Amino acid sequence: MxxxxxxxxxxxxxxxxxxxxxxxxxxxxxxxxxxxxxxxxxxxxxxxxxxxxxxxxxxxxxxxxxxxxxxxxxxxxxxxxxxxxxxxxxxxxxxxxxxxxxxxxxxxxxxxxxxxxxxxxxxxxxxxxxxxxxxxxxxxxxxxxxxxxxxxxxxxxxxxxxxxxxxxxxxxxxxxxxxxxxxxxxxxxxxxxxxxxxxxxxxxxxxxxxxxxxxxxxxxxxxxxxxxxxxxxxxxxxxxxxxxxxxxxxxxxxxxxxxxxxxxxxxxxxxxxxxxxxxxxxxxxxxxxxxxxxxxxxxxxxxxxxxxxxxxxxxxxxxxxxxxxxxxxxxxxxxxxxxxxxxxxxxxxxxxxxxxxxxxxxxxxxxxxxxxxxxxxxxxxxAPVASWTAGGTFNDGSLSGWHTAGAHAAPWTLATGQDTGPYAVHTGGASTPAFLVTDGRAPADLRAEADLRVTSTGGRAGLVVDYRNPSNYVVAWLDHDRNALVTDVVEDGRSAGEQSTPLPGGFQWEAWRNVAVEIRGTRMTTEVSADRLGDAVATQTRDLPASAARAGAVGTAALGGETAADNVGAAALYTPVTTRVPEPRPGALLPAYSDDFDTATVPGTTADSPWTWVRGPASGVAVTGSALSWPTQGAELYTNTNTASVLTRPAPSGDYTVETKIEFAPAKSNQQAGIALYENDDRYFKLAHSVLPLNNGGGALLNVTEFGKEGERPTTTPPTAVAYAPMFGGPTADTMWMRLRYHADTVHNESEVTASTSRDGRSWVSSGTWTLPRQGPLRIALFSMNTAGAVAQFDYVHTYGG
Structure with missing residues (x-):
């Protein structure tokens, strides 16, 4: 086969x-x-x-x-x-x-x-x-x-x-x-x-x-x-x-x-x-x-x-x-x-x-x-934001830029770990929060984080934000006794109400845990994770009083047993991008480069036709019901094997988009049909609905959008005369719309071709962009090949400017 x-x-x-x-x-x-x-x-x-x-x-x-x-x-x-x-x-x-x-x-x-x-x-x-x-x-x-x-x-x-x-x-x-x-x-x-x-x-x-x-x-x-x-x-x-x-x-x-x-x-x-x-x-x-x-x-x-x-x-x-x-x-x-x-x-x-x-x-x-x-x-x-507005890693071996606050039984000191380097330690005994906070302030909308550890029962280690003084702050606690993430908002010494989220059973308190708080407006989101990799083990959201969502210091807090903190700081919260870059839209229809197949004459078979055949006309091709009907050939267009028929016509100068609507329901491996921009048998861009076997799939077949290019590969040693490779685009359907958008990159002397497909003619999925050095002109082309037994019906070929 x-x-x-x-x-x-x-x-x-x-x-x-x-x-x-x-x-x-x-x-x-x-x-x-x-x-x-x-x-x-x-x-x-x-x-x-x-x-x-x-x-x-x-x-x-x-x-x-x-x-x-x-x-x-x-x-x-x-x-x-x-x-x-x-x-x-x-x-x-x-x-x-x-x-x-x-x-x-x-x-x-x-x-x-x-x-x-x-x-x-x-x-x-x-x-x-x-x-x-x-x-x-x-x-x-x-x-x-x-x-x-x-x-x-x-x-x-x-x-x-x-x-x-x-x-x-x-x-x-x-x-x-x-x-x-x-x-x-x-x-x-x-x-x-x-x-x-x-x-x-x-x-x-x-x-x-x-x-x-x-x-x-x-x-x-x-x-x-x-x-x-x-x-x-x-x-x-x-x-x-x-x-x-x-x-x-x-x-x-x-x-x-x-x-x-x-x-x-x-x-x-x-x-x-x-x-x-x-x-x-x-x-x-x-x-x-x-x-x-x-x-x-x-x-x-x-x-x-x-x-x-x-x-x-x-x-x-x-x-x-x-x-x-x-x-x-x-x-x-x-x-x-x-x-x-x-x-x-x-x-x-x-x-x-x-x-x-x-x-x-x-x-x-x-x-x-x-x-x-x-x-x-x-x-x-x-660049990524890699420095905090307020906070630090303690890697300089000092508490410079930090100050303590609150009634507590022991001071904050520094210890050194094999993995962490210097970090802050509170040896416990505090019956009210013992704070270690920055001299500087962070903005109201912020992301703050800390690596925290509780090393004895009865302890709480906290990330503190929006801190003004020991009576006004927001805190996210790791609470050992409750095995929970607990948040609180304290204003004028009064709690607005703790909110608790369970931590996993078997939570390893001796290990470092990252606690991250994001505040946007009055919405506060807190996550507990091992390493900031998008897999938090506990997440909590709550609304803050408007009076509490303010600029303030950031820091850590200890309550009860021994705790430790490292990498404590806050930066202005990022501004999300909410709108995609618009996809280029096709310009005006170019009738001279388009065909609705509304005559009974097979394209490329008369002297006045804009279409010409490479190895054709293909057997069985016909125009029926205002569509070009083309049975798949048992023939190939791949590197050194070039036996398939290709139907081509000139493309316009400058940038353009060519589109076709195709009905194609292949049932055997290797059947494919679609549209191409074709220079010769060894230089082309091809967008196909293809059927390929699923590796290790027990005979299962995949219907794929295959966007390939073929051309020389001069960078190999020795140079490869011709090579082929695909990208795989959006989902297929028996009726599909296909587009190839051509751009002449005159700065780099390259042809850029971007493929996209649709299953309804309205919503499009891009398949990426292939490039080749510009040599000869590209022609608009159709094909239906590889394994006999299916029929591709091309409803039209429309070419648009831009």
Missing amino acids: TQAPGQRPAPRSARRPRARRWRATAVATGALLAALIAEPLPPAGAVADHTPHKDPHTAAATYTNPVTAGVVDTFPDPSILRGKDGYWYAYGTQNPVFQSSGEDGEHILPILRSADMVHWTYAGDVFTPQTEPAWENGSRLWAPDIRYTDGHYNLFYAVSAQNTFAVATAPTPTGPWTDQGAVLPSPSGCPTNNIDEAQFTDQGGTPYMYWGSYDTLCVAQMNGDRTRTVGAVTQVARGRRMEGAFVVRRGDFYYLFYSDAGCCDGAYSGYQVKVGRATSPTGPFTDAQGVDLMELTSKGSVVAGANGNRWIGPGHNAIQTDLSGQDWLVYHAIPSDDPDLKPASGGTLKLSRRPMLIDRLDWIDGWPVLRAGAGPSDTPQT
């Missing part, structure tokens, strides 16, 4: 090689590390040194992607968290990250550190060739996911050749790491490649694990220490090359982020970030079009896709929140001007260059989207 373009996934050796470990054959010299590391950091496996030093949190006004430029050459599949020392840490897939500095080998799960999410330094590796667990048998290690769990860090990572993923634990974000073995049983219970894992903890404390790749995503509960999955496995999503799950909870919904299409094919990587949401962590998840992620079709709700600038294949994301409460998508993408790393490990390892990017994640009408829909950025952008 002839296979359809898009059916051929890149072999695993080309995507993420599964061969034996290619060990680093060169080690960075001291001079190299000195140049790479602006601030001394521990080597791989070492314990972090928390000698008191200056608080690092100074604001960066702007940044330009990639944020890892000049630090590492590549950093795929990034995961990120804010450590208890106040720094952000990022973890990446095993890759040759210092190739440009002369290294030929790879670093095993490299670590970066930053004070602001913009300026990063190399902080070592999770494993070295000597410390990697022996049971992994030299497998390459991918896709790390980092979490803070009950006083230590859990790093989950895929063990490629073993078709599983494992967990290592450490007392600090940089190690030393202790192997805890494979997380999954064997068999796993999920019909997929068992990689690309991400942990999530639900309200009430139940932990889950999501994982999967090529083409199914699954979820299962975890044991209490989050080292093994337990119980039933639930499939939550299916789609062509789905992988890279990451889940957060926001409001009443759980959001499942994932990527599809090809992650690692250089300039032909069709990777995108998409999302579905559900009211349960086990689904069902649906996209914004209401399509269940388990349906056998491609999905909409694109969060981040290629937009025609230098970034190709944006995907495999994590999410991080800055100090103002603004969310950021953390992801990798491939630079179009330098998409491929040099062959490494003696020339046997060939990988795409995938540096780390960050961009603002907006939530509009209940759905997340990158930069209001503008996509990945390649120009200077406003």
Whole structure:
């Protein structure tokens, strides 16, 4: 059977090689590390040194992607968290990250550190060739996911050749790491490649694990220490090359982020970030079009896709929140001007260059989207808020800028932890709140947070906001005796009424917990989480009296038993973006480049027809009922196999949009039909309704919107004469509307083509943008091919200006 373009996934050796470990054959010299590391950091496996030093949190006004430029050459599949020392840490897939500095080998799960999410330094590796667990048998290690769990860090990572993923634990974000073995049983219970894992903890404390790749995503509960999955496995999503799950909870919904299409094919990587949401962590998840992620079709709700600038294949994301409460998508993408790393490990390892990017994640009408829909950025952008208006990390080893207040039996002092560095301690005994608050004030609309710990029974540790004096403040307590999050508003010494939200059973009070408060107007939202990663175990909302929603100091409070606090501060609350960037609309209809197929003559068969055939007319093609009827051919249009008929006509000069309405109900694998912008058999952009097999799907077939490009690939060694790759767009239907929007990028001498589809002719889903260097003219084209047995009916072809 002839296979359809898009059916051929890149072999695993080309995507993420599964061969034996290619060990680093060169080690960075001291001079190299000195140049790479602006601030001394521990080597791989070492314990972090928390000698008191200056608080690092100074604001960066702007940044330009990639944020890892000049630090590492590549950093795929990034995961990120804010450590208890106040720094952000990022973890990446095993890759040759210092190739440009002369290294030929790879670093095993490299670590970066930053004070602001913009300026990063190399902080070592999770494993070295000597410390990697022996049971992994030299497998390459991918896709790390980092979490803070009950006083230590859990790093989950895929063990490629073993078709599983494992967990290592450490007392600090940089190690030393202790192997805890494979997380999954064997068999796993999920019909997929068992990689690309991400942990999530639900309200009430139940932990889950999501994982999967090529083409199914699954979820299962975890044991209490989050080292093994337990119980039933639930499939939550299916789609062509789905992988890279990451889940957060926001409001009443759980959001499942994932990527599809090809992650690692250089300039032909069709990777995108998409999302579905559900009211349960086990689904069902649906996209914004209401399509269940388990349906056998491609999905909409694109969060981040290629937009025609230098970034190709944006995907495999994590999410991080800055100090103002603004969310950021953390992801990798491939630079179009330098998409491929040099062959490494003696020339046997060939990988795409995938540096780390960050961009603002907006939530509009209940759905997340990158930069209001503008996509990945390649120009200077406003940086994350990484410094507080009031507050600090105590990392300078003093209480300068803070003062105490309230009647209490013991003073506030500083202690030092292996993970945290210096932090504030109150040894207990206070029968009324003992405050440690900032000298400066934070604004009324704010995000405040603190890492809190209660180390004895009968204690309360609090985050205090809107503080004026011991008789006027707002507080969020972690109450040990009540095992609850308790908030209170105190005015003129009188409580407005405590509000209590239970904390999970078995809550580990000895571990640090992040308490975050956001106040917008008079609405106050409080969350308790382990590590600020969108999976709070307790959330509470309440309305404040208008008189209490005011500018004031921020700080911590202690009541009863011994408590501790770190990373206490507040910043002005972010201003949400509420309107998407408008999609370009087609201009006026261009009748000279349009056809309603309202004559009985087959296009391209008369001398006066604007249409011409490549290898045609196709057998069985006819005009019936004001539609072009075209049976699918058992023929191909894919790299070096070019046997299918193509019906073409000239396209207008300048920018334009071409649209068709197609009725197509394929029933066999590899049947496809659609519209293209065609230069020749080896250079085109193609938008198709295609049928492709579901990997590991037991014969199940997927109907997909396949947006592909074919052209030369000169960056490979040796140059590839012709290559093809798809993106996957919105959901399909028997009747679909398809659009290709053409833009001539004269600055870069490129053709930019953006695809979109609709199931009703009104609501459109974009499939991203492909580019090719401009050479010859593109022509409007139709096709119906690959496997015989279906019929495509084209109702019209309309071309619009602009």
